[in-house]
Amino acid sequence: MNMQETDTLSKTQVSARNVNVFYGEKQALHNITLDVKRNKVTSFIGPSGCGKTTFLKCINRMNDLIDICRIEGDILIDGQDIYDKNVDVVALRAHVGMVFQKPNPFPKSIFENVAYGMKIHNMTKSKSELEDRVEDSLRRAALWDEVKDRLDQPGTGLSGGQQQRLCIARTIAVQPRVILMDEPASALDPIATAKVEELIHELRENFTIIIVTHSMQQAARVSQHTAFFHLGELVEYGKTNTIFTNPIDERTQNYITGRIG
């Protein structure tokens, strides 16, 4: 794999070391080693089935839910091994939030969608604090002005783009350190996509964001670092600018320019 640069460890928030993932007999990821930088947006790109989503799901142990999935190697978040047997997976998923391709609000009110996570994690002491944090989260997700007068209405009644921003508000409400986004804008129209991208840009100040995307232009627009996966391998990882103007590996070149590799 080509590493364009090695930053100091202090800038690293998520660190993967020799990660191998198997679904039964089939190996989905081969020896992935990569450091995700704090308060940066890192995009994972690659053709379907290349392992990028599998790797994303390793970072908040979503793969634990799949019986035949086996993971080797280490994934550290702020130096802590998240696969250590003492790690509380529910708490981990509060630290590592996830936004999915299809907006998936709970069948509850807009308010409850955002408040839910804080309630189950006992994160607020009073009703007014909960209300404040719901408002704050909705504001940071750039949704407050659109929903402040109808917080008691169902989240599922919002438009697709609004639902996705609601899911982002729900994710940031529990104050994660890392936000994983799996194609967060692929089901949205261009305007809703632009809003989500703008939001990603703003959220970077407070969160480390990892985004899986099939849109090269989106990866180029929103991320500072890009990792290219191919057939379960991490082919190239480096600064987004370099990857999209002058990639080192021919496979990266062929993929991003739309050539048959």
Add this chain to the structure above:
Amino acid sequence: MENTHIVGAFDKDLKKIEGLLLEMGGLVELQMADVMMALVKRDTTLGQEVRDKDHRIDALEQKINERAVRLLALRQPMADDLRMIIAIMKVSASLERIGDYAKNIAKRLSVLVQAPPIGSSEKTLKRMSDLVQLMVSDVLDSFLKRDIELADDVRHRDEEVDLMNNTLFRELLTYMMEDPRSISVCMHLLFIAKNIERAGDHTTSIAEQVHYMASGSLPTDERSKSDITSTMAVHPDMES
């Protein structure tokens, strides 16, 4: 292009725009050759032809720009494709400018043909122009072959053009001092030299774009520049 795009029309578009650029380059080479031939042979008809043909170069530049913009909008090229489109837009601007210099030289012919040649100045101009023409031809070749070495070589060859320009500048100053009646002709010859020298500079810019297109970065070494005419002055001791 050793491997093709999944979208075949993209390859066709790239080939087409590259073809237009090479057509433009060929036309610019021809204009330079023709205008120098017209100068040496005092052929005002050929000079007029050069003036008339310049719009073809301008039209090609416009066509290239339109196609490049369309390609950027439709295909959103990345990596080497992106670098190629950017390079093509910049190279076509440089070629258009070189075409303008040829046209400007052609305009000066009407004055020059009315006076006898000044020393060997026209031969020197022809030699300068031959050098630049070869640079243009080689740089277009380097574009087509993505040949960084050849592009870098062209870039460095410009120094020779600068040196010839310095010599001619000095020589023409001497003629003007000796015989003030030669001033108007000498001034035109100086402008022609300047035009050729600038054409050389634009050719080095093209060479830099080829280097960028093929490697992803501009050349890092400082190009030696020898044009010192901007600081030359007439001193009494120059005549000795």
